[in-house]
Amino acid sequence: MVAEPQPLQTEVPGTLPGLPRAFGKYLLFDRIGRGGMAEIFLARMTTDLGGVRRVVVKEILPELSSDPGFTRLLVTEAKLAARLSHRNIVKVIDLGRESGRLFIAMDYVEGYDLNQLLRQLSRRRFPLPAQFALFVVREVLAALDYAHRASDGSGAPLAVVHRDVSPSNVLVSFEGEVSLCDFGIARALSPEHENPALGSQTTDPDESRIQRVRVAGKSAYMAPEHARGEEVDTRSDLFAAGILLWELCAGRRLYKGTEQEMMDMAQRGLVQPLPERGLPAQEKLQAVLDRALSVDPALRYQSAAKMLEDLDNYAISTQLMASQLRFSSFLTENFADEIVALRRARERAAEAAQLRPPVEVSEPEPVTAPSDPPPARPSPRPQRTRRSDAPSPLTAAQELAPAQTKAASRGPIVGVLLAAAVAALAWFALR
Ligand SMILES: Nc1ncnc2c1ncn2[C@@H]1O[C@H](COP(=O)(O)OP(=O)(O)OP(=O)(O)O)[C@@H](O)[C@H]1O
Numbered sequence: 001m002v003a004e005p006q007p008l009q010t011e012v013p014g015t016l017p018g019l020p021r022a023f024g025k026y027l028l029f030d031r032i033g034r035g036g037m038a039e040i041f042l043a044r045m046t047t048d049l050g051g052v053r054r055v056v057v058k059e060i061l062p063e064l065s066s067d068p069g070f071t072r073l074l075v076t077e078a079k080l081a082a083r084l085s086h087r088n089i090v091k092v093i094d095l096g097r098e099s100g101r102l103f104i105a106m107d108y109v110e111g112y113d114l115n116q117l118l119r120q121l122s123r124r125r126f127p128l129p130a131q132f133a134l135f136v137v138r139e140v141l142a143a144l145d146y147a148h149r150a151s152d153g154s155g156a157p158l159a160v161v162h163r164d165v166s167p168s169n170v171l172v173s174f175e176g177e178v179s180l181c182d183f184g185i186a187r188a189l190s191p192e193h194e195n196p197a198l199g200s201q202t203t204d205p206d207e208s209r210i211q212r213v214r215v216a217g218k219s220a221y222m223a224p225e226h227a228r229g230e231e232v233d234t235r236s237d238l239f240a241a242g243i244l245l246w247e248l249c250a251g252r253r254l255y256k257g258t259e260q261e262m263m264d265m266a267q268r269g270l271v272q273p274l275p276e277r278g279l280p281a282q283e284k285l286q287a288v289l290d291r292a293l294s295v296d297p298a299l300r301y302q303s304a305a306k307m308l309e310d311l312d313n314y315a316i317s318t319q320l321m322a323s324q325l326r327f328s329s330f331l332t333e334n335f336a337d338e339i340v341a342l343r344r345a346r347e348r349a350a351e352a353a354q355l356r357p358p359v360e361v362s363e364p365e366p367v368t369a370p371s372d373p374p375p376a377r378p379s380p381r382p383q384r385t386r387r388s389d390a391p392s393p394l395t396a397a398q399e400l401a402p403a404q405t406k407a408a409s410r411g412p413i414v415g416v417l418l419a420a421a422v423a424a425l426a427w428f429a430l431r
């Protein structure tokens with residue numbers, strides 16, 4: 001299945017050109033990805049209490065950073081996203097501008113995105129077992145259920161629509177957690193940002209580049225109304241979740257072809273039945289898919305909660321229920337070597353960053369950053385899950401800070417000892 005594969009780690013850690021690089025309060029030390037609109041860096045930041053924490057910094061490409069319409073929508077959406085607090089949503093912790101480049105900082109998820117996971121599985125010619133396919137989609141739906149119902153402090157709905165529920169935005173940690181990232185960010189790339197009604201003043205001479213960025217690889221997960229450039233709403237996210245479910249269960253992509261062919265198929269919502277995979281009561285799963293993938297949004301699931309409930313019922317009745325613990329065991333049993341290699345590579349990059357001076361130091365310019373808004377409140381309906389598993393800054397501090405402190409405090413002692421040794425030698429020589 002799924003969009004263009006990206007290399008996991010192409011460069012030798014610690015030797016990336018231009019890294020480590022100071023970026024305001026962040027030290028970028030490893031590049032871990034590159035998407036259509038940004039480069040993704042692993043970074044470390046020092047917390048107010050002096051701890052050290054690992055985060056991800058998404059540095060938006062220059063041509064987009066300098067587009068006023070894009071900037072306005074990105075800031076609006078990122079501020080909304082920063083209000084969301086849920087165990088299946090990657091936490092946005094900062095938004096700013098540095099040397100003209102917009103950036104978003106968020107929690108680091110150590111693991112794979114769904115594209116990477118499926119690529120690893122297809123290398124082994126091993127499909128994702130159905131119980132984990134269902135588990136991943138149920139976790140994504142839990143995130144959507146929360147976000148779609150989120151409201152501000154006064155109870156007004158935030159009207160969050162993700163708009164880009166696709167494999168590269170679903171992160172799977174080695175602990176078996178599933179998190180959705182980039183909430184609402186696709187909106188900044190949508191044609192609305194050129195809509196005069198929204199007050200955009202886009203005069204970017206390189207608009208064709210933005211157009212390409214906007215479309216590349218994304219049509220494969222678009223609901224028909226989205227692909228046709230019509231208004232999208234929360235039900236468009238459920239269509240995309242339906243495609244994820246189809247692809248994870250089928251073990252292959254739904255739409256194939258050129259960008260234009262995929263866009264045509266997406267506009268018509270041409271979805272074939274799930275191939276026979278020998279799943280128990282597959283017709284029940286097909287019924288869920290049929291409803292999620294209805295071309296007419298009115299015939300689709302009207303809420304993520306209802307789709308989640310139907311998937312839960314299917315998983316329970318067919319004994320295809322999985323838990324985070326089991327998913328984690330599956331990942332660690334199958335990818336032990338890759339996990340160790342990935343961790344080592346990132347540790348080496350982190351160590352190299354400590355030994356080498358940063359390339360450049362400057363302060364980020366804040367863009368009315370999401371300064372700890374109160375978490376969004378879901379509308380009054382029972383919640384399913386709500387535990388924050390984000391690594392505490394203190395844990396990260398314990399991991400990295402001692403090495404730094406020791407290195408820093410050893411310097412003067414070594415100097416004094418050397419001076420004493422030189423003086424003693426001179427004294428002996430003069431006697
Ligand atoms: N918080 C994170 N923790 C760990 N890895 C991440 C995180 N955010 C992004 N990544 C990795 O970086 C990759 C690139 O992310 P990015 O969002 O820039 O690109 P994309 O999702 O492929 O496309 P798009 O620009 O449409 O979002 C992701 O697919 C993922 O592998």
Ligand SMILES: [Mg+2]
Nearest residue numbers: 035168169182
């Ligand atoms: Mg993304």
